[in-house]
Amino acid sequence: MFNFKEIISVTLILFAIIDILGSIPIIINLRKREGVIQSEKATLVxxxxxxxFLFVGDGILKLxxxxxxxxxxxxxxxxxxxGLEMILGKDFFHTDPDIKSGSIVPLAFPLIVGAGTMTTLLSLRAAYSVPNILVGIILNLLFVYIVLKASGWIEQRLGKAGADILRKVFGVILLAIAIKLFKTNLPA
Structure with a gap:
């Protein structure tokens, strides 16, 4: 039933797509804005x-x-x-200060589980058995949780100047990813 090779493959593929390490500047920025990142909530969502999406994603989109x-x-x-928020230092996602929703949008969706992750899950379903995919998802969620929990510690190690530089660099990278997604998905 479980295949170690498949589990490793799925885990590594999802790890590369989710890229939680690359999202550290965004996580730090959200934590500053919201005051706290709800690691458990973001990971669970x-x-x-x-x-x-693994089970019903294709059907939902078709529906x-x-x-x-x-x-x-x-x-x-x-x-x-x-990406613009990170580069310009402006908040486009305004929320009610009493409602801390940054752990859901934009953290859980679309940063952790975005279009790339969802597309990958549909592709993985065609190539690997579901139990192995589920184990790969769980392993990635554990790593996501650890990074979210450690975001304050990571920010302290970077310092204000380091966090600002990292945020701007990754802001440009996010803009480039967004433009690539636009170009890839524009009708021919």
């Missing part, structure tokens, strides 16, 4: 989204008549705005 390119473009817009 990410897990529910991944597992749900709403949404092609995957449109879904990917919507994710690209959110990623683009987050």
């Amino acid at each position: 990410s897990g529910v989204l991944m597992i749900a 709403f008549g949404i092609d995957f390119q449109s879904f990917a473009m919507a994710g690209a817009i959110i990623i683009f705005l987050i």
